[in-house]
Amino acid sequence: MKPFNIGDIEINPPLVLSPMAGVTDYSFRRLLKKRGGVGMTVSEFISVEGMTRNSPQSKRMMRFREFERPFAIQIFGANVRRMVMAAEMAEEQGADILDVNCGCPAPKVVKKGGGSGLLQNLPLLKEILVEIKKSISIPLTLKIRAGFDDTDRNAVEVSKMAEQCGVQHVALHGRTRQQRYTGLADWGLVKQIKDAVSIPVSGNGDVTSVEFALEKFKETGCDGILIGRGAMQNPWLFRQIDDVLNGRDAYQPTLEDKQEVLLEFFEYLREDMPEKAALGKMKQLAGQFTKGLRGGAKFRQTLYHSHSAKEILENIGIYFDTLNKGGTYGSNEVEKDAETLDSCEAAAV
Ligand SMILES: Cc1cc2nc3c(=O)[nH]c(=O)nc-3n(C[C@H](O)[C@H](O)[C@H](O)COP(=O)(O)O)c2cc1C
Structure with a gap:
C-alpha cells in the first residue's frame, strides 16, 4: 500500500x-x-x-x-x-x-x-x-x-x-x-x-x-x-x-465538483475534437457518471437527447440549478447499477 x-x-x-x-x-x-x-x-x-x-x-x-x-x-x-x-x-x-x-x-x-x-x-x-x-x-x-x-x-x-x-x-x-x-x-x-x-x-x-x-x-x-x-x-x-x-x-465531492467535472470534460473534448465527437464522448461518460447522482436516470436521458454543445450545457445547468435549489429532478433517486459499457471490442480495428 x-x-x-x-x-x-x-x-x-x-x-x-x-x-x-x-x-x-x-x-x-x-x-x-x-x-x-x-x-x-x-x-x-x-x-x-x-x-x-x-x-x-x-x-x-x-x-x-x-x-x-x-x-x-x-x-x-x-x-x-x-x-x-x-x-x-x-x-x-x-x-x-x-x-x-x-x-x-x-x-x-x-x-x-x-x-x-x-x-x-x-x-x-x-x-x-x-x-x-x-x-x-x-x-x-x-x-x-x-x-x-x-x-x-x-x-x-x-x-x-x-x-x-x-x-x-x-x-x-x-x-x-x-x-x-x-x-x-x-x-x-x-x-x-x-x-x-x-x-x-x-x-x-x-x-x-x-x-x-x-x-x-x-x-x-x-x-x-x-x-x-x-x-x-x-x-x-x-x-x-x-x-x-x-x-x-x-x-x-460536492455538487459543484460534479458539475465542474462535466463542464471541464466537455471543454477538454471540444479543444480536441469536433463538436459531434465531443457530444458522443460526453454521453459515454454520462452513462456511467450519472449513476451516483440524484435523478441521474432522467439527467442521463436529457444529455443523451442533447444535439448541440449549447443544448448539453443548458441541460447540465438546469440539472445542477434544480439540485442546488433543493428541488427534485426526475425520480429524484440514485440508481444502483450503471449502464453496461462496451469493452475494447467496440474500439478494436
Ligand atoms: C470500454 C473498455 C475499453 C477497454 N480497453 C482496454 C484497452 O485498450 N486495453 C486494456 O488493456 N484493457 C482494456 N479494457 C479493460 C480494462 O482496462 C480493465 O482491465 C477492465 O475493465 C477491468 O477493470 P475495471 O473493472 O476496473 O473496469 C477495457 C475495458 C473497457 C470497459
Missing part, C-alpha cells in the same frame, strides 16, 4: 488509470489526473499495424501531457517485427513505459493472434517480449487476463515467463477471455502471481469503492491497483483511496 517502482519509475500513489479503448483518451486522462490520486496513466491500446504504418489515429493516441507522467503506451498485435517497431516508436515518443496488451477479448484482435490471443501462444508471446526487451530501454510491462478460458487459466505461468523475459510489471484483470466482463474478477489469482514472481504485480477488476481497493491490497499483497470503469462512475475514486491510504478522510 505504498508507492512501488517499475524499473526506476516510481508509481505514487500505487493506483493506475486502467487503459480503456475509446475512453481513456487525451481528454479523459487529463480530467482524471486533475482530480488527483492517479499514480500512472496508460494510453488506449494502440494497434501496431496502424502505428507502424503511421496511421493518423495511432499518432493521436500516442499523445500525452507532461503532467501525466509516468505515462505508459500500450500496444497490441501479434507480428514480432511490428511489435518491436511500435515499441521503439513509443519510446521515441517519450513514453515512460511500454505495455503489451495480452487481455483484449475482441474477436477481431484475437483472431489475428493479438490481445488475449497471445495467452494461447506462449512461444510467440515469449519471442515478442524478448525482442522488444532487446530494442527498448524504457521498462516493459504486461497486462494479462486470467487465461483464455476456464480450461487454461495460465496467468501464473505467463507471469513467470514474462519475468524471465525481462518484463518489469504484470497487471492482472482476473477474468478469462471467455468471460469477457461477466462474473467477477478473480483476485485470488493476483495473490498467486504475487507469490510466484519477484517483479511488482498489480490487480485489476471491479474496483468501485475505497473499501474494496483496501481489502484487495490487504488480501493479495499486490503492489498496485488498476481502475477502469470505476473511474467513469467516480473520477475522485483514486484521490479517495489515496486519502485513506494516507490516514485522511476520503474526499467527498
Whole structure:
C-alpha cells in the first residue's frame, strides 16, 4: 500500500488509470489526473499495424501531457517485427513505459493472434517480449487476463515467463477471455502471481469503492491497483483511496465538483475534437457518471437527447440549478447499477 517502482519509475500513489479503448483518451486522462490520486496513466491500446504504418489515429493516441507522467503506451498485435517497431516508436515518443496488451477479448484482435490471443501462444508471446526487451530501454510491462478460458487459466505461468523475459510489471484483470466482463474478477489469482514472481504485480477488476481497493491490497499483497470503469462512475475514486491510504478522510465531492467535472470534460473534448465527437464522448461518460447522482436516470436521458454543445450545457445547468435549489429532478433517486459499457471490442480495428 505504498508507492512501488517499475524499473526506476516510481508509481505514487500505487493506483493506475486502467487503459480503456475509446475512453481513456487525451481528454479523459487529463480530467482524471486533475482530480488527483492517479499514480500512472496508460494510453488506449494502440494497434501496431496502424502505428507502424503511421496511421493518423495511432499518432493521436500516442499523445500525452507532461503532467501525466509516468505515462505508459500500450500496444497490441501479434507480428514480432511490428511489435518491436511500435515499441521503439513509443519510446521515441517519450513514453515512460511500454505495455503489451495480452487481455483484449475482441474477436477481431484475437483472431489475428493479438490481445488475449497471445495467452494461447506462449512461444510467440515469449519471442515478442524478448525482442522488444532487446530494442527498448524504457521498462516493459504486461497486462494479462486470467487465461483464455476456464480450461487454461495460465496467468501464473505467463507471469513467470514474462519475468524471465525481462518484463518489469504484470497487471492482472482476473477474468478469462471467455468471460469477457461477466462474473467477477478473480483476485485470488493476483495473490498467486504475487507469490510466484519477484517483479511488482498489480490487480485489476471491479474496483468501485475505497473499501474494496483496501481489502484487495490487504488480501493479495499486490503492489498496485488498476481502475477502469470505476473511474467513469467516480473520477475522485483514486484521490479517495489515496486519502485513506494516507490516514485522511476520503474526499467527498460536492455538487459543484460534479458539475465542474462535466463542464471541464466537455471543454477538454471540444479543444480536441469536433463538436459531434465531443457530444458522443460526453454521453459515454454520462452513462456511467450519472449513476451516483440524484435523478441521474432522467439527467442521463436529457444529455443523451442533447444535439448541440449549447443544448448539453443548458441541460447540465438546469440539472445542477434544480439540485442546488433543493428541488427534485426526475425520480429524484440514485440508481444502483450503471449502464453496461462496451469493452475494447467496440474500439478494436
Ligand atoms: C470500454 C473498455 C475499453 C477497454 N480497453 C482496454 C484497452 O485498450 N486495453 C486494456 O488493456 N484493457 C482494456 N479494457 C479493460 C480494462 O482496462 C480493465 O482491465 C477492465 O475493465 C477491468 O477493470 P475495471 O473493472 O476496473 O473496469 C477495457 C475495458 C473497457 C470497459
